[in-house]
Amino acid sequence: MADYAKRQSPRFFFSKRRFRVFSLSNNTFFVRPLRRVFVLPDITALVVSPAFPLSMSEMEEESSISLRQLMANEGLVPSLEDEEKRRVVISKLQKIVVKWIKKVAWQRRLPNHQIAATNATIIAYGSYGLGVHGSESDIDALCIGPFFASIAEDFFIVLRNMLKSRPEVSEVLCVKDAKVPLIRFKFDGILVDLPYAQLRVLSIPNDVDVLNPFFLRNIDETSWKSLSGVRANKCILQIVPSLELFQSLLRCVKLWAKRRGVYGNLNGFFGGVHMAILAAFVCRYDPEATLSSLLAIFFTTFAYWQWPTPVVLLKDTYPATGSPPGLMPIQLPCGSHQYCNSNITRSTFYKIMAEFLRGHNLTKDYLKPNFNWKNLFEPFPYANTYTWFAKIHLSAANQEDLSDWVGWVKSRFRCLLIKIEEVYGMCDPNPTEYVEPYAKQPNIVFYWGLQLRTIDVSNIESVETDFLKNLNNGSFQGPVGRIQLSVVKASQLPKNSECGNNKRSKKMTKACWRIRENKQCKETPVYSQHLPGYVVGYEKMNNRDTESL
Numbered sequence: 001m002a003d004y005a006k007r008q009s010p011r012f013f014f015s016k017r018r019f020r021v022f023s024l025s026n027n028t029f030f031v032r033p034l035r036r037v038f039v040l041p042d043i044t045a046l047v048v049s050p051a052f053p054l055s056m057s058e059m060e061e062e063s064s065i066s067l068r069q070l071m072a073n074e075g076l077v078p079s080l081e082d083e084e085k086r087r088v089v090i091s092k093l094q095k096i097v098v099k100w101i102k103k104v105a106w107q108r109r110l111p112n113h114q115i116a117a118t119n120a121t122i123i124a125y126g127s128y129g130l131g132v133h134g135s136e137s138d139i140d141a142l143c144i145g146p147f148f149a150s151i152a153e154d155f156f157i158v159l160r161n162m163l164k165s166r167p168e169v170s171e172v173l174c175v176k177d178a179k180v181p182l183i184r185f186k187f188d189g190i191l192v193d194l195p196y197a198q199l200r201v202l203s204i205p206n207d208v209d210v211l212n213p214f215f216l217r218n219i220d221e222t223s224w225k226s227l228s229g230v231r232a233n234k235c236i237l238q239i240v241p242s243l244e245l246f247q248s249l250l251r252c253v254k255l256w257a258k259r260r261g262v263y264g265n266l267n268g269f270f271g272g273v274h275m276a277i278l279a280a281f282v283c284r285y286d287p288e289a290t291l292s293s294l295l296a297i298f299f300t301t302f303a304y305w306q307w308p309t310p311v312v313l314l315k316d317t318y319p320a321t322g323s324p325p326g327l328m329p330i331q332l333p334c335g336s337h338q339y340c341n342s343n344i345t346r347s348t349f350y351k352i353m354a355e356f357l358r359g360h361n362l363t364k365d366y367l368k369p370n371f372n373w374k375n376l377f378e379p380f381p382y383a384n385t386y387t388w389f390a391k392i393h394l395s396a397a398n399q400e401d402l403s404d405w406v407g408w409v410k411s412r413f414r415c416l417l418i419k420i421e422e423v424y425g426m427c428d429p430n431p432t433e434y435v436e437p438y439a440k441q442p443n444i445v446f447y448w449g450l451q452l453r454t455i456d457v458s459n460i461e462s463v464e465t466d467f468l469k470n471l472n473n474g475s476f477q478g479p480v481g482r483i484q485l486s487v488v489k490a491s492q493l494p495k496n497s498e499c500g501n502n503k504r505s506k507k508m509t510k511a512c513w514r515i516r517e518n519k520q521c522k523e524t525p526v527y528s529q530h531l532p533g534y535v536v537g538y539e540k541m542n543n544r545d546t547e548s549l
């Protein structure tokens, strides 16, 4: 191949550095002499052109290819087996909810023809619904049920019990107190978030159109909120000119945000939904744009965005009342002036802005010859940036207790961040979770960068006291773990320098907590409100399944 190429165009191929050959299939190759790209359907028909200066569009194309190559090397796209596993989970869930709704209809004594006609459905949303999930992402799936299936009795008791009885399902817990109540469980090892929406119809079509006002009339507020994620996804997918470009851009910006430590709603940064709306916003600028140019436009747009002007993807038909919430308001494109929930504080606002600006400075010259996309995705160098760190050490008697305890503390992180800001000024809450392997108890440790060069280490005690009060004020009834706050120097960070390279030492814990079932406590029957004396299921006395997200 190389010899053939040399004979055809010695000017290009004398030096090994001057061309690269990528094999696409048995007889299809990419040849890249200098910066020009040729796609060769047949190696025997290789013809290499002389050294033209590259046109803009050719340079754009080549730049996008190298960006895609980088993303492919990162292994961001789940394997085919993983995809198949997720498809199976969704299809099994669909069957379960159909069985569930028939059972509930029977319990409600609906006439036979209505039992036969009724239907419930499952709609995937979140990153999985947008096709941008990674192998560690959860599946966000909305269960939509008809007018007679209540959330309190039928969803949280009957459906939960049906799920619990399945061999594929483990770690079922109900999250009743969240803004979007849901059942969280593992199905074949994949984490599933399952909220519920109830529509005022008898039968929900499997492909129900959640943008159709017919289905949305008279629904309750919780159902409306639960539907907003699905509606937002649907709007995004309708708005973006090219789905493939949007997905690629979103994968790029999520990787960037994770590497630079600005991903994670609980730590005061952006979550998946924020990134999806920002990416879709940029995709609409130029339907002809390449991936590289979109990524550069992304950074230019948000580095110079006049916050708190809200980012609005889809203008609502009626005027907004009140001012948009938070420092960086991003409106959900679901037609009701709803905004993404955000925990952004003064500190995280500045960190995000600094990273947007860095992204802009790095990508504005993306067509220059020596440009390398790798720099954009460099992990944030915490250890070299900050002299001092607030160390948050969480521990518990065993892994299960620890996971509950950490989930609870994480749900209060915004409050801790604000307290640290009050005492030490700017703080950078690195979302990475570390483990001290030689400590006595199972533990998770966070190191949050402090901006000040000289600090009073003892001030952390007042932060700890205040934060403990806040933790105790909540409704956590699980086994309370330990929390220790201290201030350490950069030199005391874990020696494997994980702080520096921002690699995750273990899987992130989900921020939520549950009251675990006390094995000694009695199960109480829950009687149907519709069939006298009929038990719909059992609940543990103190297992209120309450959670705070």
Ligand SMILES: Nc1ncnc2c1ncn2[C@@H]1O[C@H](COP(=O)(O)OP(=O)(O)OP(=O)(O)O)[C@@H](O)[C@H]1O
Residues within 6 Å of the ligand: 125, 126, 127, 128, 132, 133, 134, 137, 138, 140, 228, 229, 230, 232, 265, 271, 272, 273, 339, 340, 341, 342
């Ligand atoms: N802060 C929020 N404000 C509004 N909606 C949210 C918020 N967080 C989550 N949601 C809704 O729940 C969905 C799923 O959220 P989730 O936290 O699983 O993120 P994701 O976009 O699926 O990314 P990931 O791949 O990290 O799971 C979002 O797509 C959004 O519709």
Ligand SMILES: [Mg+2]
Residues within 6 Å of the ligand: 126, 127, 128, 137, 138, 139, 140, 272
């Ligand atoms: Mg998700």
Ligand SMILES: [Mg+2]
Residues within 6 Å of the ligand: 126, 138, 139, 140, 193
């Ligand atoms: Mg989720």
